[in-house]
Amino acid sequence: MGDRRITLAITSDLQNVPLIGQAVERLCSLIPLSDGESYRIALCVVEAVNNAILHAYGNEAGHEVEVIFGQYPDHLTLQICDTGMAMDPKRLDPRAASPFDFDPCRLSSIPEGGLGLAIIKVTMDEATYTTCDGKNILTLTRFLRPCQAKDGPLKG
Amino acid sequence: MQLEQRRAGETLVVAPLEDRLDARIATDFKERMAELIASGNTKIVLDLSKVEFIDSSGLGAIVSSLKRMGGRGDLVVCGLQETTMTMFRLTRMDRVFQVFGSEQQAVSALGG
Numbered sequence: 001m002g003d004r005r006i007t008l009a010i011t012s013d014l015q016n017v018p019l020i021g022q023a024v025e026r027l028c029s030l031i032p033l034s035d036g037e038s039y040r041i042a043l044c045v046v047e048a049v050n051n052a053i054l055h056a057y058g059n060e061a062g063h064e065v066e067v068i069f070g071q072y073p074d075h076l077t078l079q080i081c082d083t084g085m086a087m088d089p090k091r092l093d094p095r096a097a098s099p100f101d102f103d104p105c106r107l108s109s110i111p112e113g114g115l116g117l118a119i120i121k122v123t124m125d126e127a128t129y130t131t132c133d134g135k136n137i138l139t140l141t142r143f144l145r146p147c148q149a150k151d152g153p154l155k156g
Numbered sequence: 157m158q159l160e161q162r163r164a165g166e167t168l169v170v171a172p173l174e175d176r177l178d179a180r181i182a183t184d185f186k187e188r189m190a191e192l193i194a195s196g197n198t199k200i201v202l203d204l205s206k207v208e209f210i211d212s213s214g215l216g217a218i219v220s221s222l223k224r225m226g227g228r229g230d231l232v233v234c235g236l237q238e239t240t241m242t243m244f245r246l247t248r249m250d251r252v253f254q255v256f257g258s259e260q261q262a263v264s265a266l267g268g
Contacts, residue, residue, distance in 0.1 A: 014180045021209070039239050040246070046211050050179045104251040107227060112219045115212035115247055122246065 004071045012053045012063040012082075020067055021046040024078065027069050031076065031148060040123050041078070041142060047116035048080040048138050056084025056136060075125075078140040086136050089129040091117055098122075157181040159188050164201070165268035168192065169259055171203035171235075177214035185214070189221040198229030201262040205235025210243045219249070230254075234262040 008023055010016035024045045028038035049065050057063045068079040090096065099111040099118050120127050126141035158173035170192065174181060192200065202218065204210075210218075222231045234256040236244065244250040256262035 014178075017179065018176055018209075036238075036242065039242065043209075043211065043243070046178070046209075050211065050213065054179070100248045102248070104248070107223055110219055110223070110249075110252055112216040112223070113212075115216065119212060119246060 003073075006069045008067045008069065010049070010065055011061065012057045012059075012065055013061055014050065014053055014059075017046055017049050017053070020049055020065075024067065024069060028076070031071065031144070033148060037142075041076075041140075044120045044123050044140055045078055045080065047119055048078075048140070051087070051116055052080060052082040052084065052136075052138075055087065056082040058085070074144055076142045076144060078142075080138045080140070082136050083134050084136065086131045087129060087138075092121065092127050092129055094121065157184050157188070159185070161192070164259075164263040167199040167201055167263050167266045167268065168197045169201045169203055169263065171206060173206055175207065176209040176211075177204070177207045177217070178209065178211040179213035182211075182213035182217040186217040186220050189217070190224055193221065193224050193229075198225065199266045200225075200229070200231045201256075201259060201266065202231060202233045203235045203259055203262075204233060204240055205237070205259075207240055208237055210240050212247070215243060215247060215249060219252070222252070230266055232256060232262050232265060234259050 006027065008020055010020055021042045025038045025042035028041050045067060049067065052065045053059060063084060066081040070077040099114050102109040102111060120140060124140045125143045128139045130137050160171040160173055162169045172185065177185060225231055232254040236255055254265065256265060
């Protein structure tokens with residue numbers, strides 16, 4: 001009892017990404033997570049969906065990106081699925097160099113790109129990436145504190 | 157994208173009139189900022205008071221604008237909402253950009 005999943009799907013057009021972001025933020029707020037936490041989780045999903053569209057599908061229209069929102073008794077998962085080019089899962093290794101380790105006084109060291117995965121890594125409790133039968137799945141996990149891990153319905 | 161521009165002495169205030177500065181419009185924003193910098197503006201206040209959401213592409217476009225100034229000018233930020241301030245802190249860009257509460261404070265800091 002207590003496992004709930006909602007699947008959201010868009011076609012691979014950046015214009016559709018705000019829809020996913022806003023839906024995820026609202027679902028998080030119903031758990032309920034705070035506005036700040038809901039915003040940060042939605043940001044991670046937006047970054048992941050952007051990556052799927054821009055990198056997995058090369059910004060080519062007409063493909064599907066699926067986001068599966070799962071609420072469990074003690075954690076929340078968000079699975080971002082695509083069938084495009086797979087990412088190297090080593091990029092999620094927590095030991096990998098972080099683009100945030102830059103010198104703010106040295107202009108050339110300040111990153112302009114590659115921030116999406118780094119945002120996900122510092123925000124979510126876990127991030128894993130698998131590819132199976134041509135489907136890439138990025139799974140983001142956020143553990144719920146006892147006061148958030150209620151077994152009741154989403155708050156409307 | 158809609159980008160409002162206004163003069164405050166030698167300073168140019170640039171305000172995106174969009175609620176999201178994200179991957180959809182980041183390239184356009186970067187190009188518009190590049191044009192403004194190329195046309196000789198060396199003191200720029202970026203007013204983000206209308207922007208409720210910035211993703212890494214939008215932030216990258218802001219960083220690109222700072223780099224394009226090449227240390228020959230100043231680009232400061234004002235009007236950040238709590239959500240967009242989160243993005244600056246999360247990515248440690250609050251160490252890079254001077255952030256002001258109001259446009260007036262930002263313009264004063266650049267010498268008007």
